[in-house]
Structure formats: C-alpha cells, structure tokens
Amino acid sequence: MMGASVRNTDVSTFQKGIREAFKDAFDLILPYRCAICGNASDTEDRFTGYNRLYKDIYGVDPELHICGKCLSSFNILEEDKRWSLCLSDPRENDACPGLALYMPFTYQGIAGRAVPRIKFGKKKELARFLGCLLGSCIYGEDIRADLMVPVPLSPERLAERGFNQAEEIAYPASRLNDIPFADDLLTRIKDTKRQSELRDNTVRSKNVAGAFGVSGLWDVTGMTIVIVDDVVTTGATLHEAAEALYKAGASKVLCIAFAGNRYIKNAEPF
Numbered sequence: 470m471m472g473a474s475v476r477n478t479d480v481s482t483f484q485k486g487i488r489e490a491f492k493d494a495f496d497l498i499l500p501y502r503c504a505i506c507g508n509a510s511d512t513e514d515r516f517t518g519y520n521r522l523y524k525d526i527y528g529v530d531p532e533l534h535i536c537g538k539c540l541s542s543f544n545i546l547e548e549d550k551r552w553s554l555c556l557s558d559p560r561e562n563d564a565c566p567g568l569a570l571y572m573p574f575t576y577q578g579i580a581g582r583a584v585p586r587i588k589f590g591k592k593k594e595l596a597r598f599l600g601c602l603l604g605s606c607i608y609g610e611d612i613r614a615d616l617m618v619p620v621p622l623s624p625e626r627l628a629e630r631g632f633n634q635a636e637e638i639a640y641p642a643s644r645l646n647d648i649p650f651a652d653d654l655l656t657r658i659k660d661t662k663r664q665s666e667l668r669d670n671t672v673r674s675k676n677v678a679g680a681f682g683v684s685g686l687w688d689v690t691g692m693t694i695v696i697v698d699d700v701v702t703t704g705a706t707l708h709e710a711a712e713a714l715y716k717a718g719a720s721k722v723l724c725i726a727f728a729g730n731r732y733i734k735n736a737e738p739f
C-alpha cells in the first residue's frame with residue numbers, strides 16, 4: 470500500500486509538470502483573455518503599475534488581464550456623489566441612523582458585469598483588482614480608521630465559492646490606505662437567503678436581521694471601523710453589520726461598497 474501511494478504522488482507530480490509546460494506553451498501562442506468580457510486583452514503595457522502594486526501586497530505576480538475597452542468603461546461616480554446614506558429605506562427607531570456609505574461605482578455597465586464574474590466565474594484575481602481600484606478611490610477621502618473588515622459569507626457559501634469576494638476586495642483597499650485589516654472580527658451567526666433573490670426592501674431587512682455577531686477575540690470598544698462589501702442594493706446587509714459593531718462598543722462605523730445601484734443624498738460621513 471505504501472508503495473502504491475508513493476507511486477500515485479509521483480504520477481500526479483509528473484502530470485502537473487506536463488500540464489504546466491503545456492500552459493506555458495499556450496501562453497506563448499494564445500492572446501491573454503480579458504477577465505471581464507473574454508476578448509483578447511490589448512493592455513499588457515498598461516498593467517505594469519498594477520503588477521508592481523499587486524506584488525507588493527501579495528508577494529507574487531497577478532494573473533489578470535483586462536482589455537482596454539473594459540478598463541476605460543468603468544463608470545466612476547462624480548466625487549460629490551460617492552457618499553450616501555446606507556439605508557435606502559430609513560427605519561423608525563433605527564439603532565444607527567445616518568449611517569454613511571461610500572460607493573464610488575454604479576452597479577451598471579462594466580462594474581455591473583465585473584462583480585458577477587467574480588462570484589460566478591470564481592475570479593478571485595478580479596476581486597483583488599476591484600479592491601485596488603476601490604482602495605485608490607478611498608485614498609482621496611483620507612479615511613482614518615482603527616480597522617477595516619469585510620462583510621463575512623456564511624460558512625456554507627464560503628465552502629461553495631472558495632473565497633469571500635468582499636474580503637478579497639477589502640484587503641488590498643486596507644493595505645493601500647494603511648488601515649489594519651481583520652477578517653475574523655465580524656461573524657455570520659445566522660444563515661440568510663441571498664439578498665439578490667429578495668425584491669422587497671422590508672423582506673431584505675428581515676432576512677439579514679441579527680445575521681452578524683462580533684468575535685469574542687476582539688474588543689472593539691471606542692474603535693472606528695470601516696465595513697466593506699462588494700455591492701450594495703438597499704444597504705440592509707451593511708446596516709445590520711454596523712449595528713452589530715455598535716452593539717459591541719464601536720464608536721464610529723463607516724460602510725464602503727465597491728458599487729451600488731442607488732443614490733441617496735445628504736449623508737454626513739464625518
């Protein structure tokens with residue numbers, strides 16, 4: 470039995486080597502494909518700055534290509550439209566009224582195509598790219614915070630997808646802004662339905678009510694904390710996560726999402 474298992478390992482290493490060699494050969498003859506639209510990428514020279522940044526953060530080169538057409542179509546909001554109120558439907562007796570949300574992209578066009586590609590194409594690299602974009606937008610805002618935390622996925626969904634896209638977006642954004650990162654602070658204490666499957670705002674709020682807890686490993690008393698998610702629709706998920714942080718003693722919570730599909734004026738973030 471011992472011999473058989475050693476032989477199996479040898480075979481799989483050998484096959485892996487062959488596969489790598491073929492991949493290298495194909496890379497020489499096939500054009501790079503855009504991670505968003507799938508067309509041939511024509512922007513290798515424009516990625517040198519990003520490659521350097523990625524290597525600083527992760528210690529390896531990125532495996533990502535985005536074509537010029539997609540790159541130039543990210544529809545960034547005007548600076549004065551990026552801050553809004555987190556809840557699209559403010560509640561009576563809201564535990565954290567006036568919760569501010571920063572959201573630099575509209576969830577349309579390329580941003581609207583890119584985010585689903587992360588989830589359903591399992592493209593962690595694309596999430597990290599969006600995180601770097603988000604991070605450079607936040608940089609201009611001069612946000613000072615004690616911690617940046619991603620909205621957690623349920624263990625079931627994490628196992629299904631293999632990674633949490635909110636975490637992959639939040640981590641480079643935290644590094645670019647020198648804000649300490651904590652991926653184990655917020656926890657899912659209740660499994661919820663996908664918000665995107667629910668149409669009604671009240672139903673969405675009820676779905677995520679009590680969904681989040683704060684890990685006993687952390688004492689957040691008096692802290693300013695930034696929560697990051699990929700996409701915001703009604704704002705109910707981020708609002709619920711913020712409520713959990715306030716209950717645990719945080720003194721200020723700000724919400725950030727890469728993209729969203731609504732805009733509410735008059736937020737006062739600071």
Ligand SMILES: [Zn+2]
Nearest residue numbers: 503506536539
């Ligand atoms: Zn493209």
